[in-house]
Amino acid sequence: MFPADALVSSPRAEKARLYSAIEQRLEQSLKIMDGIVSSRVHVSYDVDTGDSGKTALPIHISVLAVYEKDINPEIKINDIKRFIVNSFASVQYENISVVLSKRRDIIEQAPTYEINEPIFAYDKTMPVSILLALMSIATCWLLWKYRAILINLIRLKNK
Incomplete structure (x- = not known):
């Protein structure tokens, strides 16, 4: 946002840099407050x-703060306003607005999926498919066995 390598900085850029640093410091300080x-x-x-x-x-200042514990929001708003008004020399109490928001409870839960139909549906062609698969396996086994017998017969002839 603010290039550090700028040779000449304008008064506006210096003022913007100063206020940005002040905002960041106030944010850090507010996080130290209880809750x-x-x-x-x-x-x-x-x-x-x-x-x-x-x-x-x-000067007008707005603060957005997220709190976690069960606290009285009115008291916390007054504490924040008092802290902010004492951080500046020329800020009026009425020119500070504070919005408090309670942190939402995060429930960690594994994602759920609905399965509308079974993965393997039984239909009329399933027994036929299983029978064909078993016949293919048996045929391959018999060919392998027959191949071994043929190789042994060829070896006997050559001796």
């Missing part, structure tokens, strides 16, 4: 603040 599994922090800021004497717009 919070993961979090995302988004800071909206005016890119042009400080340029050409323009008045700064208020």
Whole structure:
């Protein structure tokens, strides 16, 4: 997102890099709170603040946090808001929005498949197929045995 090999960085790029680092640090800090599994922090800021004497717009912060334990959401929202408002010098409490989401229980289960028809269905041609297979095996065995007898007869003649 921010190329480190850029020779000249603009003030906007530096500000974006700074706020991105702040967001990441806040996300890490929120995960340390009891019951919070993961979090995302988004800071909206005016890119042009400080340029050409323009008045700064208020900063807005939104937090999405996923919690795991049975906690009181109202208390956790107040804790998160208090933490965020104390992380910035110029953020108003009303400009912070927090959305809490309870982590879904993941049930690990092997996939199930429905078999509508049996793999080997019995029909009228099955006995005939089995009989043909057995006859083929018997024929091959007899030919092998007959071949051995013929080879022995040829050997006796040559002696």
